[in-house]
Amino acid sequence: MNIVLGITGSIAAYKAADIASQLTKLGHEVHVVMTKAATEFITPLTLQVISRQPVLVSLEDEKNSWKPGHIELADNADLFLVAPACADTLGQFANGLAPDPLSAIYLALPSGTPKLIAPAMNGKMWNHPATQRNLDQLKTDGVQFIDPEDGDLACGYQGTGRLAEVATIVKACKLVLE
Numbered sequence: 001m002n003i004v005l006g007i008t009g010s011i012a013a014y015k016a017a018d019i020a021s022q023l024t025k026l027g028h029e030v031h032v033v034m035t036k037a038a039t040e041f042i043t044p045l046t047l048q049v050i051s052r053q054p055v056l057v058s059l060e061d062e063k064n065s066w067k068p069g070h071i072e073l074a075d076n077a078d079l080f081l082v083a084p085a086c087a088d089t090l091g092q093f094a095n096g097l098a099p100d101p102l103s104a105i106y107l108a109l110p111s112g113t114p115k116l117i118a119p120a121m122n123g124k125m126w127n128h129p130a131t132q133r134n135l136d137q138l139k140t141d142g143v144q145f146i147d148p149e150d151g152d153l154a155c156g157y158q159g160t161g162r163l164a165e166v167a168t169i170v171k172a173c174k175l176v177l178e
Contacts, residue, residue: 001177002029004073006082006102007047008089009037011154012120012163017042019083020050022170029053031073033102035089056101070101074108079177083146084120084163087131093117093143094134114176118146118169123159146172 003023007016016038020030030051034044036058044055056069074080082089082102089102098104109115117138125131126148135145146169149162163169 001027001078002031002076003079003081003173004077004105005030005032005051006080006085006089006105007032007034007038007042008082008084008086008102009035009040010084010086010120010163011041012084013038013041015163015166016083017046017050018166019081019169020047022166023173024051026170026174031077032056033070033073033105035086035100035102037086037088059101059104070104071108074105074113075110077105077109077113079173080106080109080113080115081118081169081173082116083118083169085117086119087121087125087128087134090117090119090131090134090138094137094141115143116146116172116176117143118164118172119148119161120163121148121161122153122155123157123161126159126161144172144176 023030032047032055034057048055092103146164150160151162
């Protein structure tokens with residue numbers, strides 16, 4: 001199966017390497033798409049080696065082909081997974097904005113493609129009314145969520161906002177793909 005794995009700007013981005021590795025070991029073709037902010041936490045090269053696929057970070061990466069790569073990725077996706085998903089990306093998806101390849105792929109997905117998102121952010125950001133409105137809109141649009149967990153957050157706070165465990169995310173992918 002073809003999985004588009006989106007990675008956004010969150011300290012939890014390093015866990016995406018384990019997610020990509022486990023999904024690849026299960027026989028899936030994993031195509032990583034990173035936001036610019038995600039590259040501050042983990043390098044595209046790491047994910048390219050793990051997934052054995054080129055990593056898309058900007059629309060500039062598509063200059064080598066006449067065919068828009070983000071459209072091809074959307075057309076061929078059996079699953080669109082974003083883990084971790086930050087508040088900014090949730091807002092872009094919910095409001096139909098496409099400033100980067102990840103959100104452009106989201107908008108270009110065929111209607112039947114399963115969309116699975118695992119948010120990770122500060123608890124105050126998670127609980128903010130704007131974030132909750134965006135979540136409600138995305139659920140209305142058919143997006144499924146793997147809710148963040150409670151615990152110690154990277155910012156030093158305790159609360160809801162930790163990325164779900166890798167095993168939980170991989171299990172959710174298996175269920176969606178069955």
